[in-house]
Amino acid sequence: xxxxxxxxxxxxxxxxxxxxxxxxxxxxxxxxxxxxxxxxxxxxxxxxxxxxxxxxxxxxxxxxxxxxxxxxxxxxxxxxxxxxxxxxxxxxxxxxxxxxxxxxxxxxxxxxxxxxxxxxxxxxxxxxxxxxxxxxxxxxxxxxxxxxxxxxxxxxxxxxxxxxxxxxxxxxxxxxxxxxxxxxxxxxxxxxxxxxxxxxxxxxxxxxxxxxxxxxxxxxxxxxxxxxxxxxxxxxxxxxxxxxxxxxxxxxxxxxxxxxxxxxxxxxxxxxxxxxxxxxxxxxxxxxxxxxxxxxx
Numbered sequence: 001x002x003x004x005x006x007x008x009x010x011x012x013x014x015x016x017x018x019x020x021x022x023x024x025x026x027x028x029x030x031x032x033x034x035x036x037x038x039x040x041x042x043x044x045x046x047x048x049x050x051x052x053x054x055x056x057x058x059x060x061x062x063x064x065x066x067x068x069x070x071x072x073x074x075x076x077x078x079x080x081x082x083x084x085x086x087x088x089x090x091x092x093x094x095x096x097x098x099x100x101x102x103x104x105x106x107x108x109x110x111x112x113x114x115x116x117x118x119x120x121x122x123x124x125x126x127x128x129x130x131x132x133x134x135x136x137x138x139x140x141x142x143x144x145x146x147x148x149x150x151x152x153x154x155x156x157x158x159x160x161x162x163x164x165x166x167x168x169x170x171x172x173x174x175x176x177x178x179x180x181x182x183x184x185x186x187x188x189x190x191x192x193x194x195x196x197x198x199x200x201x202x203x204x205x206x207x208x209x210x211x212x213x214x215x216x217x218x219x220x221x222x223x224x225x226x227x228x229x230x231x232x233x234x235x236x237x238x239x240x241x242x243x244x245x246x247x248x249x250x251x252x253x254x255x256x257x258x259x260x261x262x263x264x265x266x267x268x269x270x271x272x273x274x275x276x277x278x279x280x281x282x283x284x285x286x287x288x289x290x291x292x293x294x295x296x297x
Contacts, residue, residue, distance in 0.1 A: 028053045028062060035100040036062040047100050065100035069161060072111065076169070077119050079126035081134055088169040089126065091142075093118055093149065099157025106156045114153060121148045131170065138165050 030036055030049030038045050038053075039061045048062070055062060072095070076088045095114065097103050107113050125144050126134060134141065146163040153160055 022057045025057055026055050028055060030064075033066060033068045035065050035067060037065060037100050037104045038062050044101060044105060063104050065097055065103060067097055067100070069094055069096045072115065074115060074118050074122070076167075077122055079123045081126055081131045082128055083130045085131040085174060086171055087126070087131065087134065088167075089122060089165060090167050091118075091122070091145070091163060091165040093145070093160060093164075094162040095153065095158050095160050097157060098159050102155075102157030110156060110158065113156075114149070114158070117152050118145070118149060121145055121152075124148075131174065135168060135170070138168075141165060 028036065030051060030053055032050045034049060036048045036053055038048050038055065040056065040059055045060075047065075053062070071092055073092050074090060076090045078086060078088055080086055093114075103110055122145060125141055125148070129137070129141070142163045142165060146160055149163065150160040
């Protein structure tokens with residue numbers, strides 16, 4: 001009896017475990033960013049989710065698909081440019097599943113197929129561009145890669161949103177020549193900058209000398225004007241003083257009478273006669289006689 005009960009409990013426990021497993025397999029909770037592509041007896045019955053999804057046990061099979069934007073890295077790939085230069089390029093690409101059903105039905109392993117398509121497309125794009133363009137036109141290469149990849153993945157229900165080249169490694173000899181070219185360009189720019197600075201310094205010095213000469217000439221002009229004005233004022237004052245002196249002498253002379261003039265005349269004769277040289281003295285009356293003679297003539 002005890003063995004039978006124990007066996008019954010074991011059977012019931014096994015059945016409960018099977019029921020729980022079946023129920024767990026029947027009920028799926030799908031997040032907002034996922035979808036389930038459901039196959040019933042091998043036939044696709046559509047996309048389920050988000051939320052609770054019920055599946056028939058042993059009949060339905062579900063494949064999860066992530067709708068979020070994904071990023072994948074393509075490691076260094078060797079490519080030959082149009083001018084036969086071997087370079088290594090690595091890039092990353094972003095994609096997003098737009099149609100979960102097509103992404104499951106149209107391709108067996110989407111990521112592996114997309115990676116192979118990306119490397120093949122990269123070599124095709126690089127092969128049509130020269131090395132200089134590869135190094136200088138990354139954005140153009142990114143757009144071309146994205147366009148070509150999107151054309152292929154569109155039939156899989158996937159949208160390639162962006163492609164970004166991370167690194168381009170040219171051959172060593174080309175790197176050395178590029179370094180020499182960059183060094184020469186830096187030297188050229190330094191020489192141009194130095195010559196420009198020298199020219200601007202010379203212009204500034206010349207401009208300063210010009211301004212100094214202008215200021216000096218202006219100062220000399222103002223000094224000459226002031227000196228001329230001072231001389232004119234001095235001459236005016238000198239003339240005015242001389243005129244006042246003459247006026248004073250004239251006023252004083254008008255007050256002198258004949259007797260005073262006669263005394264001054266005798267004093268002058270006395271002074272002249274004091275010298276040792278021979279002298280001829282003509283009296284004032286003699287000059288008056290000559291004046292009368294000249295008038296009568």
